[in-house]
Amino acid sequence: MRDVAIIGVKNTNFGEKWDVSFRDIFVEAGAGSLQDAGVAGEDIDGLYVGNMSGGQFVEQEHIGALIADYSGLAKNLNVPSTRVEAACASGGLALRQAIFGVASGYQDIVVAAGVEKMTDVSSAVASAALAAASDREWEGIMGATFPGLYAMIARLHMHKYGTTSEQMAEVAVKNHSNGFLNPISQYRRKITVEDVLSSILVADPLHILDCSPITDGASSLVLAPADIAHEYTDTPVYIKASSQASDTISLHDRKDITTLDSTVAAANRAYEMAKMKPNDIDLVEVHDCFTIAEICAIEDLGFVKKGQGGSFTQEGETSIGGKIPVNTSGGLKSCGHPVGATGIKQAVEVVHQLRGEAGKRQLDNANIGMTHNVGGSGATAVVHILARDR
Amino acid sequence: MSVARFWRKQVQRYNLVGTHCKSCDEYFYPPRNMCPTCRRNGKIESYKFNGDGEVISFTVIRTAAVGFEHQTPYILAIVQLKEGPKLTTQISCGIDEIYLGMKVKPVFRKLGDGGEKGMIYYGTKFIAAE
Ligand SMILES: [Zn+2]
Numbered sequence: 001m002r003d004v005a006i007i008g009v010k011n012t013n014f015g016e017k018w019d020v021s022f023r024d025i026f027v028e029a030g031a032g033s034l035q036d037a038g039v040a041g042e043d044i045d046g047l048y049v050g051n052m053s054g055g056q057f058v059e060q061e062h063i064g065a066l067i068a069d070y071s072g073l074a075k076n077l078n079v080p081s082t083r084v085e086a087a088c089a090s091g092g093l094a095l096r097q098a099i100f101g102v103a104s105g106y107q108d109i110v111v112a113a114g115v116e117k118m119t120d121v122s123s124a125v126a127s128a129a130l131a132a133a134s135d136r137e138w139e140g141i142m143g144a145t146f147p148g149l150y151a152m153i154a155r156l157h158m159h160k161y162g163t164t165s166e167q168m169a170e171v172a173v174k175n176h177s178n179g180f181l182n183p184i185s186q187y188r189r190k191i192t193v194e195d196v197l198s199s200i201l202v203a204d205p206l207h208i209l210d211c212s213p214i215t216d217g218a219s220s221l222v223l224a225p226a227d228i229a230h231e232y233t234d235t236p237v238y239i240k241a242s243s244q245a246s247d248t249i250s251l252h253d254r255k256d257i258t259t260l261d262s263t264v265a266a267a268n269r270a271y272e273m274a275k276m277k278p279n280d281i282d283l284v285e286v287h288d289c290f291t292i293a294e295i296c297a298i299e300d301l302g303f304v305k306k307g308q309g310g311s312f313t314q315e316g317e318t319s320i321g322g323k324i325p326v327n328t329s330g331g332l333k334s335c336g337h338p339v340g341a342t343g344i345k346q347a348v349e350v351v352h353q354l355r356g357e358a359g360k361r362q363l364d365n366a367n368i369g370m371t372h373n374v375g376g377s378g379a380t381a382v383v384h385i386l387a388r389d390r
Numbered sequence: 391m392s393v394a395r396f397w398r399k400q401v402q403r404y405n406l407v408g409t410h411c412k413s414c415d416e417y418f419y420p421p422r423n424m425c426p427t428c429r430r431n432g433k434i435e436s437y438k439f440n441g442d443g444e445v446i447s448f449t450v451i452r453t454a455a456v457g458f459e460h461q462t463p464y465i466l467a468i469v470q471l472k473e474g475p476k477l478t479t480q481i482s483c484g485i486d487e488i489y490l491g492m493k494v495k496p497v498f499r500k501l502g503d504g505g506e507k508g509m510i511y512y513g514t515k516f517i518a519a520e
Contacts, residue, residue, distance in 0.1 A: 124456055125456075127455070127456065128455075128456045131455060131456075135420075135478075136391070137391075137395075137399070137420070138420040138477065138478060139478045140455065141391060141501060141502075141511065141513070142466065142478050142479055142480055142501065142513075143451060143454065143455045143457075143458040143461065143464060143466060143480060143501075143502070144455065144466055144478055145451060145453065145454070145455045147451075147453065148449050148451045148455075148466045151449035152447040152448060152449050152466070152467070152468055153447070155447045155448060155449060155490070156446070156447040156490075159447075159490055200452070201450070201452050202452055202453045203449040203450065203451050203452060203453070203466075204449050204450040204452070205449075206449075250420075250478065251468065251478070252446075252468045252476040252477050252478045253476065257446070257447060257468065
């Protein structure tokens with residue numbers, strides 16, 4: 001198996017992008033990443049695109065081919081293009097498929113991208129599309145929503161571990177504080193704990209400001225074999241681990257709903273593959289679709305003991321300058337959550353940090369970073385470890 | 391949900407019928423035909439639960455799922471049946487009456503409908519056991 005490096009990255013701005021289309025944002029991200037890598041269309045051996053629900057959000061399937069076409073890679077070059085779907089983990093999984101292509105030796109220069117255009121439909125239609133990531137037949141039919149499922153996780157986490165609404169609010173406050181410093185963020189504004197607690201309840205105990213938004217956006221990475229990465233860039237970032245795990249589609253079938261066993265399994269596999277431990281990681285982008293999800297994530301990834309994620313956050317240990325900075329991009333909460341793009345955007349942020357290009361949110365010693373991307377209420381988890389040194 | 395898709399599991403939804411693996415003695419609701427422990431060595435039979443259970447966690451949904459708008463606020467919960475399996479359901483009680491560990495029993499209720507010309511979906515919700 002060959003070592004793999006990231007040689008180019010690009011995010012579009014995230015937000016409600018009414019003036020541009022699904023194809024526009026994909027082309028912007030894809031072309032930007034090729035420009036960053038100094039790669040021409042003729043060099044590309046394949047595209048892998050994370051997209052959760054083009055069918056419901058823009059009434060378009062066959063996303064892979066569409067993207068190859070409008071990126072100018074179909075008509076003359078006939079570049080193969082594959083759409084990858086695992087709900088909100090589609091992006092992370094697209095990266096993983098692209099890594100397989102390069103690591104196996106089957107392909108050399110590969111694009112791993114993600115895209116979602118969610119605001120062309122009403123928020124009700126968008127919510128229904130997202131709900132399809134849970135069990136339609138045994139959760140959805142009872143009136144379950146995603147905030148509702150995570151609210152039940154939050155309720156039990158509070159009961160078992162004493163986690164508080166204030167501690168969950170601190171996750172949102174911290175992510176907005178980071179997102180304020182990120183030029184691509186959907187919400188570039190700071191909020192307070194009081195703002196979160198006084199916002200409307202969506203599903204008790206979660207307020208609207210505990211929830212990630214509906215977002216348009218695209219992100220793209222260019223991968224190459226590590227042996228030739230320096231031909232394209234002075235600052236390649238190396239893939240040290242790529243892992244994935246599954247769990248039951250329904251939240252109710254889990255042994256303990258406050259632990260995402262898929263995250264635990266994916267993290268253990270990643271640490272083993274990279275020969276690393278949690279304290280080797282300098283920063284992590286976790287899947288904070290809801291504030292409670294970030295608390296569970298930092299516990300399940302091994303950064304803090306189970307049950308202590310809330311107090312750890314409240315003490316500032318996940319902020320920039322803390323023990324383990326979490327979601328320097330602003331996370332899904334403030335930067336935005338275009339579901340198919342999120343897993344790729346997380347890797348773009350880690351690359352920016354490892355290259356020292358993260359602007360006002362730059363960390364001092366960023367050598368090794370992790371990404372953690374979750375599908376549904378935890379039926380899929382994808383973890384990557386990226387490093388400056390090979 | 392389409393009529394055929396709902397109808398296929400009508401008995402299971404109306405009467406709380408799940409499955410039981412005779413090889414490892416595990417019970418399943420929602421029903422499964424492949425035991426996660428025994429897989430191809432499992433011996434699956436149909437099993438009707440009497441529905442005695444306990445609330446494992448719950449929430450009050452205030453922004454409804456599509457089709458449930460007129461029911462808000464409603465209580466969504468995970469209930470564990472005494473044989474072991476857990477399921478997602480609604481609890482019919484006041485939003486201030488629900489608590490973790492509450493003992494519940496099943497009731498036959500309307501779940502929702504497919505609009506003016508659509509079918510009405512019935513199934514099992516839960517109420518306080520006492
Ligand atoms: Zn069995």
